[in-house]
Amino acid sequence: VTTTVPVDLGDRSYDVVIGHGVLDRLAKMLPATARQAAVVTQANVSCPIDVGGPSDTFVLPDGEQAKTLGAVEELCRGFSRAGLGRGDVVVAVGGGVVTDVAGFAAASYLRGVAVVHVPTTLVGQVDAAIGGKTGVNLPEGKNLVGAFWQPRGVLCDLQTLETLPRREWASGRGEVAKCAFLVPRPGEVAPGNELTQWDLQEQVEWCVRLKAAIVSADEREVGRRMLLNYGHTLAHALEAVGLAGGPVDLRHGEAVAVGLVFSARLAQRLGRIDEDRVREHLSVLGHFGLPTDLPEGLHAAELLEYMARDKKTLHDLTFVLDGPDGVEPLRGVEETDVVATLAAMGAEP
Numbered sequence: 001v002t003t004t005v006p007v008d009l010g011d012r013s014y015d016v017v018i019g020h021g022v023l024d025r026l027a028k029m030l031p032a033t034a035r036q037a038a039v040v041t042q043a044n045v046s047c048p049i050d051v052g053g054p055s056d057t058f059v060l061p062d063g064e065q066a067k068t069l070g071a072v073e074e075l076c077r078g079f080s081r082a083g084l085g086r087g088d089v090v091v092a093v094g095g096g097v098v099t100d101v102a103g104f105a106a107a108s109y110l111r112g113v114a115v116v117h118v119p120t121t122l123v124g125q126v127d128a129a130i131g132g133k134t135g136v137n138l139p140e141g142k143n144l145v146g147a148f149w150q151p152r153g154v155l156c157d158l159q160t161l162e163t164l165p166r167r168e169w170a171s172g173r174g175e176v177a178k179c180a181f182l183v184p185r186p187g188e189v190a191p192g193n194e195l196t197q198w199d200l201q202e203q204v205e206w207c208v209r210l211k212a213a214i215v216s217a218d219e220r221e222v223g224r225r226m227l228l229n230y231g232h233t234l235a236h237a238l239e240a241v242g243l244a245g246g247p248v249d250l251r252h253g254e255a256v257a258v259g260l261v262f263s264a265r266l267a268q269r270l271g272r273i274d275e276d277r278v279r280e281h282l283s284v285l286g287h288f289g290l291p292t293d294l295p296e297g298l299h300a301a302e303l304l305e306y307m308a309r310d311k312k313t314l315h316d317l318t319f320v321l322d323g324p325d326g327v328e329p330l331r332g333v334e335e336t337d338v339v340a341t342l343a344a345m346g347a348e349p
């Protein structure tokens with residue numbers, strides 16, 4: 001069975017197709033104007049790609065360090081040498097790094113050519129390939145240069161995930177766990193623990209529906225899209241400590257898992273949810289085999305400083321927290337509550 005989830009954005013609307021062995025649908029997703037395609041991928045990604053016509057393949061280096069303006073320049077020069085024209089198409093086949101870089105190259109080349117995403121990581125299928133955020137890093141920080149550039153279509157073939165390394169599964173599952181506590185529209189009920197009883201396709205579908213609905217309501221992240229950052233404020237702080245050489249070795253989704261535990265405990269401390277709801281968070285994360293404890297040797301003050309600096313916390317300490325009306329952004333959280341929650345999780349002062 002194949003599922004199609006529409007992303008509703010007026011004349012920029014598109015479909016996300018989800019299923020096992022659906023790669024043969026790729027040719028049909030390309031714009032009718034395309035005479036040739038530029039396939040952008042990575043060495044580790046080994047799925048067979050047939051665009052149903054002439055194509056050139058561009059292989060990006062592996063890892064986060066491939067997300068540079070230099071990589072975008074290389075791609076655009078390659079597109080130009082290959083004769084890629086306005087009506088042609090870029091096909092991104094890979095994880096979030098590939099779809100972010102190829103998407104930004106497509107947004108910029110000839111002031112914008114069509115892009116179709118074929119995400120081959122769980123992070124890509126449930127998050128990165130959907131919603132139109134593209135971009136690269138600068139030495140000064142992650143994702144500082146980019147564009148909103150919606151794809152023409154997204155093809156999530158669950159079969160491509162079979163070769164995914166364990167830590168990449170874990171990373172994706174952290175985002176899936178996050179989605180268990182969110183709803184597409186206000187007033188709906190989040191699946192929580194129930195999500196862990198669904199099969200992989202149903203889980204991916206839930207995450208895609210959720211992101212599609214939230215992105216349709218708030219394409220440029222001025223409101224509801226902030227909810228997708230549930231668990232991310234501490235996660236970003238943990239990642240920053242790790243990048244600075246500190247005692248953190250977590251993939252993004254693993255850091256999100258720890259961030260979800262922190263968010264649940266903070267919400268409990270603020271009287272927004274009860275102990276049962278905290279346990280439900282731990283149970284979902286446990287089901288996915290994700291970490292739930294803070295790494296050892298971290299200082300609450302340092303984490304607090306990184307969290308206050310996170311661009312998504314706005315001006316005061318804003319956290320996305322669970323509560324009686326579901327997950328929502330909460331402004332003006334007191335530092336003492338944050339520090340006490342971190343201390344209860346084992347952080348030093």
Ligand SMILES: NC(=O)c1ccc[n+]([C@@H]2O[C@H](COP(=O)([O-])OP(=O)(O)OC[C@H]3O[C@@H](n4cnc5c(N)ncnc54)[C@H](O)[C@@H]3O)[C@@H](O)[C@H]2O)c1
Nearest residue numbers: 042044045095096097120121123124127128133160163164
């Ligand atoms: N644009 C967005 O909205 C958005 C959302 C979330 C994350 N991101 C970005 O996505 C990136 C992370 O993406 P990711 O977690 O997919 O990591 P990634 O793209 O680095 O992929 C992880 C590793 O898996 C390999 N790989 C990919 N597909 C494979 C497959 N089928 N089999 C075996 N190996 C495979 C990759 O080559 C890489 O080595 C970050 O840069 C993040 O900023 C963007």
Ligand SMILES: [Zn+2]
Nearest residue numbers: 175232252256
């Ligand atoms: Zn994330």
